Amino acid sequence: xxxxxxTPKFQVLKxxxxxxxxxxxxxxxxxxxxxxxxxxxGLRLIxxxxxxxxxxxxxxxxxxxxxxxTTEDFPLRLLSAAPSQTSVYFCxxxxxxxxxxxxxxxxxxxxxxx
Amino acid sequence: xxxxxQSPQFLSIQEGENLTVYCNSSSVFSxxxxxxxxxxxxxxxxxxxxxxxxxKKLKRLTFQFGDARKDSSLHITAAQPGDTGLYLCAGxxxxxxxxxxxxxxxxxxxP
Numbered sequence: 001x002x003x004x005x006x007t008p009k010f011q012v013l014k015x016x017x018x019x020x021x022x023x024x025x026x027x028x029x030x031x032x033x034x035x036x037x038x039x040x041x042g043l044r045l046i047x048x049x050x051x052x053x054x055x056x057x058x059x060x061x062x063x064x065x066x067x068x069x070t071t072e073d074f075p076l077r078l079l080s081a082a083p084s085q086t087s088v089y090f091c092x093x094x095x096x097x098x099x100x101x102x103x104x105x106x107x108x109x110x111x112x113x114x
Numbered sequence: 115x116x117x118x119x120q121s122p123q124f125l126s127i128q129e130g131e132n133l134t135v136y137c138n139s140s141s142v143f144s145x146x147x148x149x150x151x152x153x154x155x156x157x158x159x160x161x162x163x164x165x166x167x168x169x170k171k172l173k174r175l176t177f178q179f180g181d182a183r184k185d186s187s188l189h190i191t192a193a194q195p196g197d198t199g200l201y202l203c204a205g206x207x208x209x210x211x212x213x214x215x216x217x218x219x220x221x222x223x224x225p
Contacts, residue, residue, distance in 0.1 A: 004156070031211060040123065042202060042215040043157070050211055058212060090156050098207050100145035100164050105156025 002026050006091050006106035013081040013113045021076040021109050023091030031094045032074040033058070033103070034066065036087040043090065049074055081113045117141075118205055120216030128224050130192050135219045137203035138185045143214075144207025146179055146186045151200040151218075160188075193223045 007022045025032065033048035035058075045058030049068040063085060065077040074093075078085060088110050092103040119138045127133055137146070145164045149157035161170050163179035163186065170177045174197075176189040190197055203216040 033211070035215075040217055042118075042120070042217040043204075044215070045212060048211045056211065092156070097213055098144065098210055100147070100162040100206065102147065102159035102162065103149075103157070103204075103213065105158070107155050 004091055004093055004104050004106040006089075006109050008109060009107070011109060011111050013078075013111065015082060015113060017081050018077070018079050019081065021078075021089055021091075021111075023074045023076070023106060024072050025074075025091075025093040025104070026072065027093060027095075027104065028071060029093035029095055029104070030071065031097055032068065033092050033094075034064070034074070034076045035090045035092065036060065036085075037090060037108075038087050046076065046089075078111075081111075083113045085111065086113045087111060118203055118214050118216040120203055120219055122219060123217060124220050124222075126222045126224070127193055129194055131223075133190050133193055133221070135188045135201055135203075135221075136185070137187065137205075137216050139205060139214075140184065141205065141214075142183050143205035144183070145205070146183070147204045147206070147213075148177055148186070148188055149202040149204065151202060157200075157202055190221075193221075195223045195225050197221060198223050 030051045034046040035043040047066040049055045091106045095101040148160045151157040168179045174191045201219045204213045206213045
């Protein structure tokens with residue numbers, strides 16, 4: 001039972017570098033999302049997708065891009081990393097979040113931007 | 115932006131004590147979920163409440179959804195060290211696909 005798999009677990013970037021955080025789920029969920037978690041601020045939604053080919057912005061989308069070419073994968077791209085993007089990033093998927101279906105989270109990617 | 119105010123932010127208690135965590139908002143939610151997160155892992159769902167006034171029990175944990183569906187509480191009876199973790203509430207249904215999370219409560223239960 002893989003569930004939601006995130007890679008890498010840890011990453012250090014220099015300001016201005018780019019990278020892609022990978023997320024894959026094997027539960028055939030249409031809904032996938034990316035959150036960042038910072039101390040004292042809970043989880044903040046970056047981008048989400050309700051199905052392949054469909055993405056939308058969350059609460060804090062600036063500096064991040066996403067695409068959804070398949071149901072299984074939802075990568076998050078940082079085009080030019082900034083120190084303010086130092087955070088723990090979580091990918092989550094769900095069957096139908098607005099009907100109360102649970103979010104299934106990956107184990108996170110801890111990103112440090114120097 | 116809908117806000118979910120969660121309190122307290124930190125809670126440090128002795129084993130056997132009772133505690134309550136609150137989640138309040140000015141917005142009405144169609145569902146409210148509680149998650150627990152341990153270090154190095156993603157949050158895991160504890161419960162979902164969808165009806166105003168609903169009470170759900172999960173062993174020593176009692177969850178309540180307010181009558182107006184704007185607030186919720188989590189009560190733990192006789193806390194144990196294994197209850198230590200970050201507790202998060204999340205409200206849904208106000209805007210499709212956008213769950214709103216509270217800031218979290220870090221609970222530490224000392225043996």
